[in-house]
Amino acid sequence: MSNSNRYVVFCVLLAGVCFISWKRSLIGVKDALMLSGRGLILLAVCTLMIYMIQRLKSFFSPVCQEPSASPLHESSRLKQEQARINQQNKHNEKTSDYVEAVIKPRQNLFLQQKMERYHRMTGETWKLSQGFTVGEDESETHDDVDVNETPYQRAKRRRRLQTAAQVTVQQDVPKEKTVIVLPDEPQPDAEGVVKIALRCPSGRTIHRRFLKTWSSLLLLDWIKKSGYPPALYTLCTSYPRKPLLTAADVSLEDAGILVDTVLNVEEKDPSTT
Incomplete structure (x- = not known):
């Protein structure tokens, strides 16, 4: 029972005793009031003593350790922890898949576009081609190649083909640009x-x-x-x-x-x- 409840019960009992005694003329009004005051003082002293005893007991008594968790609570906690770990692993797998499938290809494409733009600005567009193996363009792939052809004859034929290609390129002369010539401006006072x-x-x-x-x-x-x-x-x-x-x-x-x-x-x- 709390202190407030004790006060209420004690006051009700004391008031009842005083009322009954006064009605039966066992004690007078003055004695009833004095009895009530002494009862309140006694209740206050008792309450103070109980409070001080509890404080001293909590001060000198060692700190009580919390009771250990029950096996049921421990197993539930372990299950929750394992569920969180599994969920985090799934999130990590989804993140890594997204990075491999979306982020990295996008970064590689952006880097390739920057490199192409840089090579075009610096005039090094030849770096954008795949290139070829040395001597690859010199390999003969025609069916009419003579296996008995000497290196001198092969070189002569190749020079003749290059000369013909140069002549063909020179024949493709670009068209001349049209020059626009406007007539001279007439005088301001001319007619029309x-x-x-x-x-x-x-x-x-x-x-x-x-x-x-x-x-x-x-x-x-x-x-x-x-x-x-x-x-x-x-x-x-x-x-x-x-x-x-x-x-x-x-x-x-x-x-x-x-x-x-x-x-x-x-x-x-x-x-x-």
Whole structure:
């Protein structure tokens, strides 16, 4: 029983005794109050003594060791530990499989791409080829090779084949680049002169004077010379926005350029080409 419960029981008993004695006139009110006070003091002294005895006993008595776990609890703990170890091993196996199947191939591919980019930047693309064994290209694989052919004859035939290959390569002369030549700009006060401004995708604006009677294809030559090939770019009017008509038999006047005009150089939509 706790101390609070003891206090309550003692107070109830003491109050009952005092009430019964007072009712039967065994003791007076003053004596009943004195008896109650002495009882409370006695209870307080007893409680203090019990508390001090328990403290002294716990101070002088040795620390009690915890009882050893039962065999059932020990076996359960071992099973749980073994289950955790097995689960951790499964996780480690999955991690190693993922590293071998995904991480390492991805790292090898990334390293190979970096090496290829490095060799291309340094001009050592020959390192990217598999190569061949020395003397492998000199081996004869043709069926018409004469086994009685002397080394001199074999070398002569090989030189003749190399010369023929060089002549074939020299015949493949690259085509000459087309040089774009625009007509000279007319004078500002000439009749039929219009000034055209091009707004380029880079943000710059270029100006040039044309005659309205000139062909509209000169505008395509102009943007091509400015670095915007007509195969990828087109000319559009500012307002209303629409593609400018350009053809060999269409003049600037026929295309709608009657006064000074601003044209936009825009990229063509790949879906419409």
